[in-house]
């Protein structure tokens with residue numbers, strides 16, 4: 001073929017430098033391998049359907065709620081509910097966002113600059129490092145101890161330098177399912193830099209509620225949302241709580257990202273939080289369902305994969321060691337050969353290599369069948 005002179009009008013536009021080396025997450029890539037025969041243990045959202053009351057709340061929100069813009073920070077009615085029981089002023093210290101992800105994005109845009117460092121958990125939720133990079137900052141991992149996935153607080157504190165702008169904490173953790181104790185969280189709060197405490201899994205716990213960083217210090221920013229607690233992943237409803245001075249630039253960033261969260265979702269969230277009795281029962285039911293699914297997962301992992309892992313204290317993930325050097329190849333081959341989707345541990349940071357994340361946000365029979373297929377595939381020599 002003869003070489004045509006390149007036409008600038010048809011050339012692929014150069015992507016902004018801030019997105020260089022940023023790709024769709026490995027989770028998306030693995031999920032793209034799903035076929036109708038696959039058992040999906042890769043998914044990060046609750047297998048919980050709305051009950052009648054929740055659907056009624058939604059009908060009410062759709063039929064009587066406003067479809068107009070709300071204030072940037074969200075309706076005052078919802079902000080009051082989110083601030084309930086805390087010292088935070090709903091007028092100036094709460095911002096409702098389009099999911100926790102948008103809350104994180106707005107915080108990073110508000111505070112992280114080129115040259116800044118952002119401490120991120122290793123292993124940890126895979127958005128934190130890209131969000132730091134998109135803001136021009138450098139993500140610096142801090143380690144969990146692979147023997148029991150406890151946070152090495154001294155190692156974390158040693159990572160703090162004059163460049164550290166944000167420390168990201170996530171308890172309960174995705175992908176570890178572990179929680180961080182109060183004393184450790186307080187030490188992080190007292191360390192100096194701004195802390196972003198991602199508490200999106202706060203309501204998904206097994207033995208005792210996880211400790212929140214809310215109010216631990218003026219430099220703590222808490223984010224949360226309804227994706228996991230109320231299976232509302234598609235409705236994009238999250239929030240930020242922070243002192244007024246810290247909050248102001250976050251609301252400014254949020255305005256230019258989203259203007260406001262969906263008015264419908266805000267109205268629905270307000271109904272949910274207003275009916276405290278229903279909400280308590282709902283959350284207990286969700287926790288009971290996940291408790292049963294966790295037991296099935298732990299039992300199957302021990303029997304089929306012959307490993308014992310510390311029981312997750314929160315969220316709905318088991319982080320399981322596998323006999324593979326490259327867990328991306330492992331997960332992709334498992335998907336095509338054994339029709340089971342799991343997420344390679346390396347997606348969550350260097351310390352995740354050698355592990356896969358099994359989500360037990362799935363029906364009991366799928367958890368049993370999926371883990372059994374992994375075991376059979378491994379015994380047949382699969383890697």
Ligand SMILES: Cc1ncc(COP(=O)(O)O)c(C=O)c1O
Pocket residue numbers: 044098099100101102125170173174198200224225226227233237238
């Ligand atoms: C730790 C963590 N933070 C934030 C999010 C984003 O949640 P949302 O749906 O509220 O944006 C997720 C979703 O998987 C998560 O696991």
